[in-house]
Amino acid sequence: MRPICYCSVLLLLLLIPSVCQSGNILVFPVDGSHWINMEILLGVLHSRGHSITVARSSNSWYVKGNSSYCSTITVPVRRSFYQDFITEIIFDIIQFERGALPLTSFLRATVGMFSTFIEIHRAVGEFVSALLDDADLMRTLKESKFDLVLTDPCWGHGVIMAKYFNLPLVYNVRWVISEEAHFAIAPSPLSYAPITGSGSTDRMTFFQRVKNMILFFIIQIHDFAVNRDVYQPLCNKYLGPDCDFEQIKVDADIWLMRTNFMFDYPRPTMPNVVYMGGFHCKPPEPLPEHLEEFVQSSGEHGVIIMSLGAFVSQLPEDLANEIAATFAKLPQKVIWSYRGKRPDTLGNNTLMVDWMPQKDLLGDPKIKLFVAHGGKNGIIEAICHAVPVVGLPMFFDQYDNLLRLQERGAAKILTLATVSKDDNFLKALQEVLNEPSYRMNMQRLSRLHKDQPMKPMDTAVFWIEFVMRHKGAAHLKAQSYKMPWYIYHSVDVVLFLTAAVLLMLLAPVLFLRCLCKTLCKPKVKRD
Template identity: 65%
Template sequence: MYNKMFCCCTAFLLLILIPTGCEGGNILVFPSEGSHWVNMNILLKPLHSRGHNITVLRPINSWYIKDDSSYNTITVPVENILDQKLLTRLVSEAIQVERGALPLTSFLQKSVGMISLFLDIHKAVANFVSAILDDSDLIRQLKDSKFDLLLADPCSGSGVILAKYLNLPLVYNVRWLIFAEAHFSIAPSPLSYIPVTGTGNTVEMTFFQRVKNIVLHIITQTQNSLAVKLLYQKITDKYFGPGYDFNELMINADIWLMRVDFVFEYPRPTMPNVVYIGGFQCKPAKPLPQHLEDFVQSSGEHGFILMSLGTFVTELPADITNEIAAAFAKLPQKVIWKYKGSKPATLGNNTLLVDWMPQNDLLGHPKIKLFVAHGGTNGVQEALYHGVPVVGIPVFFDQHDNLLRLKERGGGKILSLATVDKHNNFLKAIEEVLSDPSYRANMQRLSRLHRDKPVMPLDNALFWIEFVMRHKGAAHLKAESYRMPWYSYHSVDVVLFLAGAMLLVLVTTFYLIRCIYTGMCKYKVKRE
C-alpha cells in the first residue's frame, strides 16, 4: 500500500514539475495612445491571466496608459504630445473642414492638409524610442529581462526599431502602417479593385473612382516616405548604421494581427503571417447597471436607440446637437446618448445623456433598435457582432470607409457632417432604418456570418502570439518580398531584360536581312 502511495505522489510531483506548453512567457509592449491602447489592453488581459508576464512602456504623461499594477509598467521621462486637447482640436478642425469645404477641398485637406500635425505626432513617438535607446540603464534592464517577443502598434514606426535593437520577434496589432493601410505594403494590392482608405470607394469603381484611388494611394505612400525619411530612417541610421533600410525593418514582423475579417472587409490578396481577428473585443452582453436597465425597460415595445461618437468627439457644434436632439425628441423610442458638453436646448424627455456607457452590453440588449455611430472600428464591429443596424456620422480617418462597408451590405445609412442638420436629414435617416426591416435583417445575416467561425478571434490572436513565443518567431511564414527592391518585386528588371533581348533579336534580324539583301543586289549588279 505504501508503494502505491509513493508511486502516486511521485507521479503527481512529476506532473507539477515537468514544463508544459503553456509555460508563461515574457512580453514587452510598445503601445499607442487612445483607442489603440484600449484594444491592445484587451489582448493583454487574457495573456496576463494565462500566466504571461507583461511589461508596458509608457511616456510620463500618458493619457490612456496608466501605471497598472496588473502589469510591469516602465515610465520613460518623455512628454507625449498626443493628449485629449490635441485630439479634440484635430476633431474640431476636421468637422469645420467637412462642413465648410467643397468635396475636393475637403478631400485634399483631410489627406494632405494635416500632414505637418501628424509628423509632429510621429516625431514625439520617435523621441520616445530614442529616449529608451539612449538610456543605458533601461536598455540593460530590458536585455536582462529576456523577453520572448515585442507586441507593438505599427501606426508608429518606433516599436520595430526597439524590437530590432533588442533582437526580439515582433507581433503587430492593428492594420495601420504609419499613414497607410498595411496590406498595401505586405501583400499584392491591385488598385483597380482594392479601395484605398479615405477615397470612399468600394470594390466596384468607375474610371474616375480608380483615378481617385491611385491619387490617394500616391499621397499616402508619399506621406509614409516623408515620415520614414525625416524621422525613422534617421533613428535607424543612428542606432544600427547606414546599412539598414527602415522600410525593410518595418514590414518584417513575424505576425500581423489585423482587426478585420472578410465579413466586414472586401476580399483581397493576403499573406501567411496575417491573422484576421476582427471583432476580437466583442462578447455576449452582460446585465446592464440597474439605472440603465430601468430606462431601457421603460421604452416598452418601441425599444431604444444608442448614440455614441466615440472617445475623441466630446462635443459637436451647437446647431448639429440641437438638430439631433430635436429629431430624437420626435421619436417614440428611448435614446441613450454618450455626450459631453452643454445640454442641447431641444433635448426631449425620452433622451438620457451619459458620460460613459457599457456599449457592448447595450448593443447586445434585446430592446436595441438602432446604433447612431461615428464609424470607429470598435463600434462598427460590435454592431455587426450583435446584428444592430447603424446610422453613421463619420468624422475622419477610416470612419467613412468602415460605415461604407455596412451600407454596401445593406446594414445602415451614412450622413455627412455637412448635411446632417439640413432638411431633417437626420430624422429621415433614423425613421428609414427603423421602419425598413431589411436593415436589421441584413445586419443579423452579417452577424451570423461573423460568428460562424471554428476559432473565436480573441483565441486566434492569443494562439499566434504564443506561437511566436514558442518558436522564437515565425520566419517560415514571411514572404521574401520584403527584402526585394521595388524594381525586382514588380519584375521591372526582367521586363527590361526581355525587352532588350527582343530588341537585340529584332535588330540582329534586321541587319541580317539587310546584309542578305545588299549581297544579293551586289551579286545581281555584278552579273549584269
C-alpha cells in the same frame, strides 16, 4: 504512501507545461483608441500566465502607469500624443462639412494636419531615443530576456526596438504608419482594393480608380516623408547604416489583423497574416441599475443609443440642438453619450451620459439602433450583437467603415452637412428602425462573424504563443519583403526580355541589310 506519490507526480506533470508555456512579452503600444484594443489582448495573455511589460511615455494619454496585469516602464519625454490636436482637427472638419469654415481655412488646416502628424512621429522618435540612451533601463530590459515584442505599427517605435533586441515581432495591426496594413505586406491591386479615404467599394468606376491611385501615391509620399525624416535616422544611429526601416517594418513574424472578410472586401493576403476581427467583443454584462431601469422603461419601442467616440467631446451647439430635437420626436428611448453642453431641445425620452457601457448596451435585446461615428471597434461590436447602424462619419477611416455596412444593407450613412436639412436625420432613423431588412442583414453579418472554427481572441493568442514556442515564424515570410521594388514587380526581367525580343527582331534585319550592301556594292575598276 505509493498512491500519494503517484498523485504528487501527476500534479507536478500537470503544472509543468503551464509554467513552461508562459512567456515574457515586451509591448510597445500606440496611445489613444488603439490602446483599447491592445489592453484587451494583454489582459487575456496575462490570464494565460504570460508576463507582460508595457513601455509607455511619461505623459501618455491612455496608457496608465499602474495595472493589475502588466508592469510598466515609463520613459520621461517632453512630447507625446495629441488629444488637443485631434479635438481641434475634428472641430474644423465638422465646421467645414457644414459650410461654416471657408475652403482656404480648411486647406490651411489640412496642410497643418499633415505636418502635425509628422511631428507626432517625431515625438515617437524622441521616445525611442530616450529609451535607448538610458543605459540603466536598457541593461534592465536586456536582463529581462524577453521572448517577443508585441506592437501596433501605426507608430514605428516597436519595430526599431524589436530589431535592436533581435526579438521575434508580432503586430496588432490595422495601419502601418498611415497606410492600411494589407497595402504594406500583400499584393494590392488598386483596381479593386480601395484606399481608405477614397469612399469607394471593391467595384469602382474608371474615375474612382483614378482617385484610388492618386490617394495611394499621396499616402506613399506621406509615409516616405515620415520614414525618411523620423525613423530612418533612428535606424542609422542605433541599428547601423545598413538597416533600412522600409524593410524591417514589414518583417514582422505574424500580423494580427483587426479585421476579417465578413467586414472587409475580399483581397489577396499572405501566410503570416492572421485575422482576428472582433477579438475585443465580449458577452454583455449586467447594466448599471440606473441604465437598466431606463432601458426597461422603453416598452415595446425599445432604445436607441448614440456615441461619437472618445475624440468627439462636443458638437457645435446648433447641431447638438438639432439632433436632440430629432430624438424628442421618436417613441423610442435614447441614451446619448455626450460631454458637451446640454442641448436646450433635449426631450424627456433622452438620457444624456458622459460615458456608457457600449458593448453591454449593444448586447441588450431592447436596443433597436446604434447612431455611431463609424469607429472600427463600435462597428464590429454592432455586427457582433446584430444592431443596425445610422452613421455620422467625421474623419479618417470612419466613412469607409460605415460604407462596408451600408453596402451590405445593414446601415445608412448621413454626412454632417445633411443632418440638419429636410429632416434627413429623422428620416434615416425611421427608415432603419421600421425597415426590417436592416436588422435582418445585420443578423446575417452577425451569424457570419460568429461562425468561425476558433474565437478571434483564441486565434490571436495561439499565434502569439506559436511565435514564442518557435522563436519566430520565418517559414511564413515571403521573400517579397526583401526585394527592391524593381525586382518585386519584375521590371528588370521585363526590360531584359524586351531587349532580347528587340535583338531577335533586329538581328535578321541588320544581317539582311549588310548582305544587301555587300552584294549590291559596285565593282571598282583597277588600273
